[in-house]
Amino acid sequence: MKNRFLPVIAALLIAMLIIPAGCAELGIPSPGDLIGSQPTTGRLEVRVTDAPPEKVITAIDVTVASVEINIDGGETGEGSWQSLTVLEGKSTFDLLQVQGLEELLATSDLEPGVYNQIRMEVTKVLVTFEGEEPVEATLPSGKLKFIRPFEIVAGKTTVLLFDFIASESIHTAGNSGKVIFQPVIKLSVTQEPGAIDITTETLPDGIVETAYTTALAVMGGTAPYAWSVVSGNLPAGLILDAATGIISGIPTTAGEYTFTLTVSDSSSPVLTDTQELTIEVDPAATT
16 A cells, blocks of 8 residues: 555655756746745846937928017016018028028117017928938927027127027937927027128019119118129129119110129228129010
């Protein structure tokens, strides 16, 4: 009777010795762990990975609807807001194209005094990644406001420079593809003797044997101004008034005429600006 149970008892003893060792190798709880015992350790895992490279941004097109300044409003901004003139064709600019450059966005002639704030309304940002179509970025806040006193002085130009840090302004939200524009900007204020800028970018067409008159426009600098043609030629029959910047006369020959103008002011040192323009003269109408 006793001999009959000896092999069974031996097999059970061997299993009790082998199973815990096998469980440990497989990383699963042993019967002893499951019955009447609690874990006494926790596990720490150190993992490594290589995040995918950031996409290469090839363009960040920012569209600005308005630029305003505040006077006598203090930090509350409750004073009067005054709009600046956003230059035609300049309301949308590529941040990557103005790196290392200063592009004129808006300007106005103001009464001398101390102004307190400036704000810029951004309505749209298109981000282009290399090899992809432009994506419209989300704007958490479309109005960028700075509390920064600056002074307007008669006869001088005050420059407010918005220095966008493009690499820190664009963020992507995980794998969703969502692009977020949170601009990081440094604002600096400087004063110059008076920057000068020819704001005329196009000229009206003319017609042979028909009177022609158009006035060139300049902003900044110190009047009076002096105009001249430095390269190319005006259409035959037209002249430039050096004192007024008015081109007038009667064109005599049809064609397309491209020339470069310069304007100089009366400040010391003298400030100048140049602009290439074109006048197309059409043949006289036939009856």
